[in-house]
Amino acid sequence: MSVGLTRVLEPAGVLPQAAWRLDARPEIAADEVRIRVERLNLDAASFRQLAEKHGGDGAAVRAEVLEIIGTRGKMQNPVTGSGGMLIGVVDEVGPSSPLPVKPGDRVATLVSLTLTPLAITDGLAGWDGLSEQVPAAGHAILFGRSVVAVLPDDLPPELALAVFDVCGAPALTDRVVRRYTVVGQEAVDAPDALVGYHFETPTVAVLGGAGKSGSLALAAARLAGARTVGIVVSAGERDLLEQAGLADHVAIADARDPVQVSEAVSGALGGPATVTVVCVDVPGCEHGAILATAPGGTVIFFSMATSFAAAALGAEGLAADVTMLIGNGYVPGHAAFALDVLRKTPAVRALYEQRIAGH
């Protein structure tokens, strides 16, 4: 399946994300999809940089975004390197596209604008340049290997988009927890990580359990059959999460303090966690997560603040036989799965609606 190499104009031979300029022609290849664009959501860092550069002059921001897209064939801020995502309606689907969409579907792209061929036809006339939300007309191209989600009929788009933003976390949490709950299979025959270890009901600790990805991970873990604890940073978050009833236990700890985290998890679960999910976006959470996890268990790092070296060296120094996963934001079916978790768990939906209303 194509990753869009034929759309790269310069420099030749790199992936679309690394390219300076993409070919945004509307004609699609057999495995491509063309979207009629309705709205761009600029990445927050990118919009902030542009707004500051132009001192809040919306017309100048709009002109620069238009110039970037016109020059590069994609919306990638040259300073921040970041993009965003878009919403639109599927226009044409190539005969060999593997994407689960059909013409007329209203969709959100879950791959970055930094690798999405894009052309604007309305001069962004409907945008004042003062917000990350950019009404737009034009077209965008999705490759064979891409990620796109159909916006659901039963949920407001802002709610669906907020869920899509972190939808890898519940899907991967579900997948990993189910490794430890395989039915009818001896632990010794099970995946590597389980050899020599036995887990009855798996337990899951989520660091940052009250946040967007954390609350969905907690809900997914429980739906997958785990006993759970949410670790939060403050009494306010603890009360919020306890009232929501999302987790079997809630405990307060500073995620950067390995001893605190490990004691909070063990205190709540009666021992270390089978699976620890890190959803706290601050540096220094690696050792606590490792220490809080049982031998043969798994740590899933979803925080972009994770240090590869701190995790690798930390596990070695602690002689911790834990599997450490780089949280891959892509799991097949993750968007639909995350919406389903939200529908099945009214408390998660309530947390999300509160958060959206708060803005």
Next chain:
Amino acid sequence: MSVGLTRVLEPAGVLPQAAWRLDARPEIAADEVRIRVERLNLDAASFRQLAEKHGGDGAAVRAEVLEIIGTRGKMQNPVTGSGGMLIGVVDEVGPSSPLPVKPGDRVATLVSLTLTPLAITDGLAGWDGLSEQVPAAGHAILFGRSVVAVLPDDLPPELALAVFDVCGAPALTDRVVRRYTVVGQEAVDAPDALVGYHFETPTVAVLGGAGKSGSLALAAARLAGARTVGIVVSAGERDLLEQAGLADHVAIADARDPVQVSEAVSGALGGPATVTVVCVDVPGCEHGAILATAPGGTVIFFSMATSFAAAALGAEGLAADVTMLIGNGYVPGHAAFALDVLRKTPAVRALYEQRIAGH
């Protein structure tokens, strides 16, 4: 099992590696082990810093190392933060120690000196301060959770130490490959990563296949039943690896070029790899490794130059359903396993002996 919290003197409550000062008293707790020290191997970065600071004055370097150990109760260079490892003879084993050693065993510690309580009793009289190899008398303490390897009788110590240095790579490669070769088990019942995917004979690509960890990973992958390709950077390395006969295929590619890597792997194996092992210590190898790996496959990152964000965002951008592992340097039994791979694979041993002789 203890991680040594009772040995931390200040600041209280942190892990031994983060501590300023450890308690190096010789009396051991029930799960500790005391080692009679014979030699310290200082970390290269630490020794270089000390040598440069003192302008090559060996006596001054020796005095500072003595002072660090005397003050901190461990050998951790305050500037570089790094330590090293040590060789010694097991003196006393606490009744509840889980470590596989007995008094009289000659051992190497595989956890860092930065977390190992240490006391020196000979004033380092046998050391001129001019080399990282420090003859020493004194004692060191290993916690319940620690890693130690018995030096084998049949191999020179330098060879064993060189293997220990990277012994996590072959052990984890073996473990992951065997996930894909589980006998008598349907793929659909197998671990998560395999759901929906079928792998006949697994294939393994090792980026940096001619190096220390790479050559052991290649040998371990083949012993685990995989068809293998070693990806190397130059014709010289290619010839070396081909003559050694360690891999089924050898191909040249720049590991930082995703398209080159992916084409080299697919060209050699007839398709993407089931498992890709990254042993190249340069930044920017994440996307190539992801692109070279089959859906449902696994990437193991052993390079400390790995960027967590580049891996996480890269997999998402490529819609790559691959499991990404942070290469944990600790796998139970890894030291003995790696020595065994070396013994079973004379070509690896020859490569290691060449490398040692070259110094």
